[in-house]
Amino acid sequence: MKIGVLANLAKPGTAEALARVAAAAQQLRLTLCGDAETLAVLGSGKLCQPQDFGAKCDLVLVLGGDGSMLHAARLLAGSGVAQAGVNTGTLGFMTCASVERLEEVMQCLAAGEYQVDERRLLQAELQIAGSEPLIRQALNDVVVARGECARVVSLELAVDGRAVTNYLCDGLIVATPTGSTAHSLSAGGPIVSTETPAVVISVICPHTLTSRPLVLPDTSEIVLTVRRAAAPLLVSVDGLDTARLAIDDRVLVRRSPHVARIVLLHDHDGFAVLRSKLGWRGSSV
Numbered sequence: 001m002k003i004g005v006l007a008n009l010a011k012p013g014t015a016e017a018l019a020r021v022a023a024a025a026q027q028l029r030l031t032l033c034g035d036a037e038t039l040a041v042l043g044s045g046k047l048c049q050p051q052d053f054g055a056k057c058d059l060v061l062v063l064g065g066d067g068s069m070l071h072a073a074r075l076l077a078g079s080g081v082a083q084a085g086v087n088t089g090t091l092g093f094m095t096c097a098s099v100e101r102l103e104e105v106m107q108c109l110a111a112g113e114y115q116v117d118e119r120r121l122l123q124a125e126l127q128i129a130g131s132e133p134l135i136r137q138a139l140n141d142v143v144v145a146r147g148e149c150a151r152v153v154s155l156e157l158a159v160d161g162r163a164v165t166n167y168l169c170d171g172l173i174v175a176t177p178t179g180s181t182a183h184s185l186s187a188g189g190p191i192v193s194t195e196t197p198a199v200v201i202s203v204i205c206p207h208t209l210t211s212r213p214l215v216l217p218d219t220s221e222i223v224l225t226v227r228r229a230a231a232p233l234l235v236s237v238d239g240l241d242t243a244r245l246a247i248d249d250r251v252l253v254r255r256s257p258h259v260a261r262i263v264l265l266h267d268h269d270g271f272a273v274l275r276s277k278l279g280w281r282g283s284s285v
Helices: 014-028 036-042 050-056 066-076 099-111 270-278
Strands: 002-007 031-034 059-064 082-087 115-127 134-138 141-145 153-159 162-169 171-175 198-204 214-217 222-228 233-237 240-245 250-264
Touching: 002 014, 002 036, 002 050, 002 066, 014 031, 014 036, 014 059, 014 099, 031 036, 031 050, 050 066, 059 066, 059 099, 066 082, 066 250, 082 099, 115 141, 115 233, 115 240, 134 141, 134 233, 134 240, 134 250, 141 250, 153 171, 162 171, 162 198, 171 222
Parallel strands: 002 031, 002 059, 059 082, 082 250
Antiparallel strands: 115 134, 115 250, 141 171, 141 233, 153 162, 153 222, 171 198, 198 214, 222 250, 233 240
16 A cells, blocks of 8 residues: 655644654555655655645545645545544644554555545635636635735625625625635634535625624535725635735636545544534533
């Protein structure tokens, strides 16, 4: 089995974790693949650029946090290759285990003792005047925010060709169920089970108290149009700044034909993850 290794080398402890990966791979007779920088830390393996993991590897092991998992999802979109995350960061909602269970994860991968959760991606089409449309894939969210504009902006929302409303706000977030625990949650959006075929629209700092999150079927075609702004707005996809939007520029968001394949161990419990990551403690009574 060939396992691509994608590691956030900037995080403390990553070198130690990679040494453990190399030792486990040798014991389990797994072939590790990675770029030159990763192989230098691993001490062995086959040279393979991360963008080629989808074509040349059976699985991808991700050492890092949710940002690393999002990066891997973009690299693997459409390839059918699953990614197993080991959390060396802070939250790690999308990872299958903490770094303390690294050897256990490696054993499960080698034995095929895991399950794969398919997470639907969003596809954002940026329609900017004077430019060809830009297509981007999102596992978490698509965000249109005021960027350099110091004042509230006006964003028009339409769903399936029908006008919904104009929001006076700092921005709008279109999130997947996976992304419902990310930026959308901080903006007051609901937590949505990853098995739910839905998309969430959350408003960032609305100018009216009547603005509330909106949950739609994931088959919806969502159009965000800039109607008023004193300066260019910023559109980001999974936290990456993608483009600036002027008045009448649009972002079309629909369900992507691709999915992200996320490895989960058999003892995975989504509610236990929420209790742990969000610090839910319940009543003290």
